[in-house]
Amino acid sequence: MFKNDFSTPTDLECSPTRDGGTQMHTVKVEQSHKLEHFSIRSLVTDNPPLCKTRLTSARTNKYLPDVRAHTRNIFSEECVRSTGAVMCDQTFVAVTFGPCESCAKTSPLMNIYIKTEPINYCSFCVEKMACQGLQAGESLASLKRESATLKKKLDEERNKLNDVELSKVAEKVETLSSLSIKTRRVLKGHNNKVLCMDWCKDKRRMVSSSQDGKVIVWDAFTLNKEHAMSLPCTWVMACAYAPSGCAVACGGLDNKCCVFPLSMDPNESPVTKKKLVAMHTNYLSACTFTNSDMQLLTSSGDGTCALWDVESGQLLQSFHGHTADTLSLDLAPSETGNTFVSGGCDKKANVWDMRSGQNIQSFENHQSDINCVKYYPSGDAFASASDDATCRFYDLRADREVAVYQKESIIFGASTVDFSLSGRLLFAGYNDYTINVWDVLKGNRISTMYGHENRVSRVRLSPDGTALCSASWDTTLRIWA
Amino acid sequence: MSLLFSKVSLGIFSFFCTSCQDVMVAALDLGMEKVIVAMQDPDMGVKMRNQRLLITVIPHAMTGRDIIEWLVHKYNICEEEALHLGVMLVGFSYIYPLKEPRLLVLRPDDSPYRFQTPYFWTSTRWPASELDYAIYLAKKNIRKQGQLMEYEKERYSLLHKRINHTWDFVVMQAREQLRASKQRRKADRIVLECQEQAYWLVNRPPIETWRRALGRNRVKSSICLEGFLKFSEQYQNHDPIMQGCLPSNPWISDDTALWTMNADTVPTPTRLRVERWGFSFMALLIDTMGRREFMIYLEKEFSAENLCFWQACEDIRHGESSKIVEKVDEIYKNFLAPAAACWVNIDSKTMTKTLEGIQRPHRFVMDDAQMHIYFLMKKDSYPRYLKSDLYKNMLARAIIPQETKKSVFPFMRRQRHSSPSPAKAATQEDGLVKGSELAGTSSAAV
Numbered sequence: 001m002f003k004n005d006f007s008t009p010t011d012l013e014c015s016p017t018r019d020g021g022t023q024m025h026t027v028k029v030e031q032s033h034k035l036e037h038f039s040i041r042s043l044v045t046d047n048p049p050l051c052k053t054r055l056t057s058a059r060t061n062k063y064l065p066d067v068r069a070h071t072r073n074i075f076s077e078e079c080v081r082s083t084g085a086v087m088c089d090q091t092f093v094a095v096t097f098g099p100c101e102s103c104a105k106t107s108p109l110m111n112i113y114i115k116t117e118p119i120n121y122c123s124f125c126v127e128k129m130a131c132q133g134l135q136a137g138e139s140l141a142s143l144k145r146e147s148a149t150l151k152k153k154l155d156e157e158r159n160k161l162n163d164v165e166l167s168k169v170a171e172k173v174e175t176l177s178s179l180s181i182k183t184r185r186v187l188k189g190h191n192n193k194v195l196c197m198d199w200c201k202d203k204r205r206m207v208s209s210s211q212d213g214k215v216i217v218w219d220a221f222t223l224n225k226e227h228a229m230s231l232p233c234t235w236v237m238a239c240a241y242a243p244s245g246c247a248v249a250c251g252g253l254d255n256k257c258c259v260f261p262l263s264m265d266p267n268e269s270p271v272t273k274k275k276l277v278a279m280h281t282n283y284l285s286a287c288t289f290t291n292s293d294m295q296l297l298t299s300s301g302d303g304t305c306a307l308w309d310v311e312s313g314q315l316l317q318s319f320h321g322h323t324a325d326t327l328s329l330d331l332a333p334s335e336t337g338n339t340f341v342s343g344g345c346d347k348k349a350n351v352w353d354m355r356s357g358q359n360i361q362s363f364e365n366h367q368s369d370i371n372c373v374k375y376y377p378s379g380d381a382f383a384s385a386s387d388d389a390t391c392r393f394y395d396l397r398a399d400r401e402v403a404v405y406q407k408e409s410i411i412f413g414a415s416t417v418d419f420s421l422s423g424r425l426l427f428a429g430y431n432d433y434t435i436n437v438w439d440v441l442k443g444n445r446i447s448t449m450y451g452h453e454n455r456v457s458r459v460r461l462s463p464d465g466t467a468l469c470s471a472s473w474d475t476t477l478r479i480w481a
Numbered sequence: 482m483s484l485l486f487s488k489v490s491l492g493i494f495s496f497f498c499t500s501c502q503d504v505m506v507a508a509l510d511l512g513m514e515k516v517i518v519a520m521q522d523p524d525m526g527v528k529m530r531n532q533r534l535l536i537t538v539i540p541h542a543m544t545g546r547d548i549i550e551w552l553v554h555k556y557n558i559c560e561e562e563a564l565h566l567g568v569m570l571v572g573f574s575y576i577y578p579l580k581e582p583r584l585l586v587l588r589p590d591d592s593p594y595r596f597q598t599p600y601f602w603t604s605t606r607w608p609a610s611e612l613d614y615a616i617y618l619a620k621k622n623i624r625k626q627g628q629l630m631e632y633e634k635e636r637y638s639l640l641h642k643r644i645n646h647t648w649d650f651v652v653m654q655a656r657e658q659l660r661a662s663k664q665r666r667k668a669d670r671i672v673l674e675c676q677e678q679a680y681w682l683v684n685r686p687p688i689e690t691w692r693r694a695l696g697r698n699r700v701k702s703s704i705c706l707e708g709f710l711k712f713s714e715q716y717q718n719h720d721p722i723m724q725g726c727l728p729s730n731p732w733i734s735d736d737t738a739l740w741t742m743n744a745d746t747v748p749t750p751t752r753l754r755v756e757r758w759g760f761s762f763m764a765l766l767i768d769t770m771g772r773r774e775f776m777i778y779l780e781k782e783f784s785a786e787n788l789c790f791w792q793a794c795e796d797i798r799h800g801e802s803s804k805i806v807e808k809v810d811e812i813y814k815n816f817l818a819p820a821a822a823c824w825v826n827i828d829s830k831t832m833t834k835t836l837e838g839i840q841r842p843h844r845f846v847m848d849d850a851q852m853h854i855y856f857l858m859k860k861d862s863y864p865r866y867l868k869s870d871l872y873k874n875m876l877a878r879a880i881i882p883q884e885t886k887k888s889v890f891p892f893m894r895r896q897r898h899s900s901p902s903p904a905k906a907a908t909q910e911d912g913l914v915k916g917s918e919l920a921g922t923s924s925a926a927v
Contacts, residue, residue, distance in 0.1 A: 150691040161701045169706040173714075181722065184732045202903055203740060204731075221731065222897045245903025262904035292799035309802045316802075316844075335763050335855070355845050362694065378712045380705065389512055397700040397708075409556035409566060411512025420723060422716035423709070432569060441713060448562065466721040466739070467732045481722070481732035 158400045166393075166402045170441035176424070179437055179447045184467065185479035189216055189225055193473035195252070195457050198288075200241045203464045207248045208477055209236035215250050217262060220469065220479055227262055229271050238286045242293040249277070249296055251284035257298050259310055278308045285327045290354075297340060297354075299326040305342050307354060319352045321359040328372045334379035341382050343370030349384050351396065363394050365401045372416045372458075376440075377423045383440075387413035391428045393440060405438045407445060416458045421465030429456030435470055435480075451478055516566075517575045520551065521596055527551045542579060542595045545588040564589060615640040615648075619655035715760055719753055729885035735895035736885050745769045752879040759867050762859040774875060778866045786823035787854050787862070790816045794851035798844060809842040817850075827853050 099105065192212035199206045204221040213234045217227035233254035240249045242259070248270075251257035257278035260270035278284065282301035289296055290307075295316070299305040303326055305319040324345035332339045339360070343349045349370055351361035368387035375382045376393075381402075385391045389410050393403040405426065412432035419426055425446070426438040435449040435456055454473035461468050467481040520527045527543045528551075545567075552563035567587040570576050571594070574585065579593040587594075618637045622629055629637060641648060718724055728738045742751055750770055758765040758774075765771040772788075779785040793816070797808045816825045817835065827835070831849050838846040866872055 147691070150695070154691055154694055157695060157697075158699065161699050163701055164703045164706065166706050166709075169703070169710060173710060176723075179722070200903065202900070204900065205902070219899055219902075221737070222899045224899060226902060247904075262902070264902055264904055290799060291795075294799060294801050311801050311803060314802065333763075355848070360693075361697075376709070376712075377716070378708070380708060395702070395705045395709075398702045398705045399694075399697060399699045400702075402702070402706065407556075409552075409558045409562060411516060411566075412569075420720050422713050422720035422723060424713040424717065424720065424723060432565070434565070441710060450561075450565070461722075464721070464740075464743070465719075466726060466730050468722070479732055481730050 158398075161398060162400065166441065167443055170443075173441055175442065176439050176446050179425070181437075181447070181449060181468070181480050183451050183478045184481045185220055185223060187218055187220060187223060187477040187479070188475070189218075189228075190214060190475045190477075192475060193454070193457065194471040194475060194477055195235065195237045196239045196250075196286075197458050197460060197469055197471040197477060198239055198241045198248075199460055199462050199469065200245050201243055201463055202245055203462050203466070205241070205245070206469060206477075207239050207241050207250075208471055209239040209250050209252070210475070211235050215239055215248065215260075217248060218477075220477075227270060229260060229269070231271075235283075238284050238298070240288045240296075242289050243291065244293050247293060249287050249289065251278065251287060251298070253283050255280045255283060255300070257284050257287045257296060257308075259296070275310070275313070277310050277313050278306060280304070280306070282325070285325065286329050288329065288331060290331060291337065297329060297331065299329045299342055299344075301325040303344065303346075305329055305340075305352065317354060317357045319350075319357050319359070321350050321352075321362070322346050322348060324369075327370065330374050330382065332375055332379045333377065341373045341375065343373040343384050343386075345369040347386070349373055349382070349394065361396065361399060363401060365392055365394075365404075366390070368413070371414065374417050374419060377419055377421065383417045383419065383426055385414035385417040385428055389413055389430075391417055391426060391438065393426075403440070403443050405436075405443060405445070410436065415456060418459050418461050418468070420461060427459045427461070427468055429459045429470055429472075431455045433472070433474075435459060435468075449480060452476070513570065513573060513575055516570065517596065519555065520548075525555075542593045545578075545590055545592045545594060548576070548587065548594065549589045560589075615651045616655050619651050623655060719757060727884055728882040734885050735897050737898060737900070738882070738885065740900075742880065742882060749878055749880050750875070752876070752881045755872075755876045755879045758872070762855075762863045765863070774871065775863075775866060778869060778871050779862060781871075782862065782865075784862060786816065786825050787858050789823060790825045791851060791854055791858070794847040794854075797847055798851075802844070805844055806842050809839055809846060812847065813839055825850075825854055826857075 187208070190208065190210040190212070191214070192210050194208050194210045197206055197208040205217065205219050205226070207215060207217045209215045211234055213231040213236060215229045215231060215236055216225055218225055231250065231252075231254075233252055235253040236250050237252040238250060238257070242248065245262075247259050247261045249257055249259045256276055259275045259277050261273050261275075262270055263273075277296050278287070278298045280298065280300035280302050282303075285299050285301055287296060287298045294310050296308045296310055297305065298308065303320070303322040303324060305326055306315055307317040307319075308314065309316050319342070322342065322344040326342050326344040328344075329340055329342040331337075332341070338354050339351055340354060341349055341351045347364055347366045347368060347370060349363045349366075350359050352358065353360050363384075366384065366386040366388055367390075370384050370386045372385040373382055374384075380397055381393060381395050383391055383393050389412060390404050390406040391414050392401050392405070394400070395402045405428070410430065410432075412430045414428045414430050416429040417426060419440070424440055426440050427435055428438065429435050433450075433452045433454055433456065435452075437446045437449065438444070439446050449470075452470065452472040452474050456470050456472050458471040459468055467479050469477055469479050471477045519525070528547050529543050531542070548567050548570075549560060549563045552558065552566055553560055556563075556566075558566075564587065567576075567589075571578065571585050571587045576587075576594050576596055578585070578588075579595060615637075618629070618633055618640065621633070622637065721730055726739060728742070729736055731737050731739050743754060746769065754768065754770075758768065758771045765775055776785060776788050779788055790812070793808070793812050797805055797812070800808065813821075815821055815823050817827075817832070817839075818824075827850050831853050835847065835850045
């Protein structure tokens with residue numbers, strides 16, 4: 001279905017309207033909302049309206065119209081229909097004018113957030129408020145100075161033990177030849193973008209979730225669809241298979257994560273027996289069971305991660321530290337099994353202790369949102385994929401980044417990563433529809449896997465390492481081996 | 482090659498519509514912009530010439546082939562990748578075709594292309610549209626009091642004709658925006674300062690985390706990195722994607738023998754599986770069969786209570802919250818009490834701490850004791866197990882599967898058999914769903 005009409009750059013050299021709406025409609029909305037440019041059509045369809053003010057730079061627009069998603073610079077319908085309430089949460093550039101909420105004068109307003117509450121003050125009132133907010137004895141200058149010196153010291157400490165680079169150490173390892181890996185299965189059944197998938201421990205089943213609210217449990221080997229559920233919320237961004245194989249957990253824009261028991265009884269739909277486990281204040285970006293069906297770990301667009309008891313729905317531990325949406329998490333396969341890593345839009349990857357809720361390590365090397373984090377099979381390292389078109393490898397014992405996987409010809413963001421069983425290969429899915437395979441030790445790209453016709457949203461190795469599954473916005477999942 | 486490119490381009494085009502809305506984002510734009518700017522470099526950029534299109538001569542244009550060649554040369558990539566990248570650039574209208582302009586594809590031949598003006602780059606602030614352009618021209622008109630360039634005047638009047646019904650709006654917008662920008666200029670300094678202040682208030686730097694981070698113990702890089710090399714080397718033969726697997730990869734051959742041979746419990750395990758038990762203590766414990774074998778060994782050594790204790794602790798950590806109290810009680814009775822049947826040998830400090838914690842049982846109350854026993858087994862019993870006859874015999878008996886014979890008729894696919902769903906298996910037993918399966922349920926790979 002061609003949604004966009006590419007009326008060309010002819011004599012006027014105009015590019016098309018981004019959402020394909022006609023000019024007529026665009027105007028109607030604009031008149032109520034001065035600076036926005038999108039049509040009614042895009043407001044009522046599922047596709048995310050590209051909502052930006054003309055005076056702010058375009059920001060990432062991953063997910064959807066929701067009044068609470070302001071941190072991603074996305075605007076809700078309400079916001080659009082009301083007058084003058086346009087926010088730029090990142091640059092705070094004054095883009096609206098109206099009465100100041102503090103002094104009531106009509107002036108260019110600054111829209112800022114205090115603990116996710118938006119307020120519109122004129123610049124003078126913001127200055128007054130800014131000075132009041134500081135603690136006694138603190139000044140902004142002193143805070144800035146302290147954080148700068150600490151950061152510098154931390155980098156020095158990290159570099160002291162840095163006696164050799166990975167590329168040097170890896171010189172003695174033999175070079176890998178190109179990988180002969182092909183698509184072996186194409187799973188068709190979703191009608192919209194597939195956002196997430198997870199393997200079952202039996203090495204052949206998997207669960208996948210998509211933008212239209214459908215969650216399907218497949219036997220990927222036979223291409224059989226064993227269960228299909230329709231969730232009331234669209235954009236099911238996270239799904240996970242329980243270790244026992246008896247349940248799946250999923251959630252997304254509804255800010256919740258529910259556990260659905262799977263039964264082979266055809267009269268029973270998993271939806272009827274669903275159990276609400278996790279509740280966040282923003283969209284659910286990732287979820288995973290810990291070593292049993294009894295505990296669920298989730299991450300959310302509200303910047304927190306949380307550990308839940310499935311039986312009671314109780315919050316066991318919450319993890320605060322990210323200053324923007326948390327997009328991904330992964331459990332450590334280590335002996336003590338007590339840590340996990342999370343990555344977010346604040347460009348940070350944080351390692352957490354599950355018992356105490358403390359942030360034990362933090363890495364800030366990426367230049368843009370971190371979309372995915374995954375542990376190295378030994379548990380001593382992890383990799384991350386980011387919108388800055390690079391993937392990075394971090395050594396947890398040395399506490400530093402040891403490799404960057406990038407190439408000048410790769411300019412699209414990486415959305416997902418996974419290691420092969422030995423940890424030698426890193427599979428990374430990108431927004432240019434390809435999957436690149438990197439040599440983890442030597443740092444070079446071994447091959448590229450073409451096949452998908454839209455963004456790759458998730459790649460996951462099967463539990464026994466025999467196949468890689470990739471989920472894509474082209475509505476299919478592919479099995480490669 | 483032509484088949485490939487048309488498939489790619491059509492594929493891209495048909496899905497571009499859904500994807501273009503979603504993919505026009507800043508981070509990506511910076512990358513694309515860099516490429517485009519490099520392409521337009523007067524010395525090192527793409528060769529531009531006057532292209533002939535029917536009877537018109539278009540200046541500053543280039544051919545599709547030039548674009549591909551330049552990309553191949555500049556980024557040291559193969560032609561397929563360059564074509565893929567080029568298709569993206571066209572798809573996002575940084576470059577547009579002069580022939581058949583409605584079809585945004587890149588043809589690696591003589592077809593002429595031109596660079597889009599930066600005003601209409603997808604990354605620029607203005608979402609491009611006719612309306613936008615009209616407002617822009619209106620603003621310019623007002624600012625320059627009618628002194629527009631010739632081509633701008635033309636377009637202005639053309640736009641006026643085309644979108645006449647919105648002209649009031651256009652003029653109003655132009656006026657408002659001019660006013661806003663004027664005001665911004667005056668308040669610029671204050672605004673910028675306040676932005677910064679507000680930012681720091683809302684996003685306080687994680688000073689506490691950094692202080693703690695300074696106190697960490699770190700390991701030398703050389704040691705850590707050697708660790709990665711060793712791990713990857715050790716597991717290389719076990720990595721099906723890198724080395725293949727015996728009898729065959731089920732996804733390639735459609736034969737599930739590999740999975741049958743490596744089920745949780747089999748009479749004889751495969752050789753690779755038994756080898757993995759020797760790689761690390763965790764690898765042994767994670768494998769159901771491995772754990773069982775280790776238990777048999779410990780029973781012979783009269784130290785089986787250690788493994789039983791460890792398993793019971795795992796059960797608490799990962800089990801139902803409601804059962805924690807009773808499980809802790811059980812553990813105390815069986816393992817920690819003075820006259821316990823399977824008393825475990827924990828050092829006095831840990832024992833005291835654990836006994837205290839039992840007064841107020843919680844999920845992690847057994848952690849210290851569990852870790853103590855774990856490392857005891859790891860340092861003592863585990864190495865001895867690997868040297869024992871029990872393990873060596875198992876290794877000797879282990880199967881090395883034969884490679885699956887290729888089918889006589891290579892074009893006939895084997896029938897893909899389904900397997901019983903884990904969900905079904907559970908509900909058949911007492912109708913109860915088995916929830917608290919521990920980490921050991923997954924049998925390892927090959």
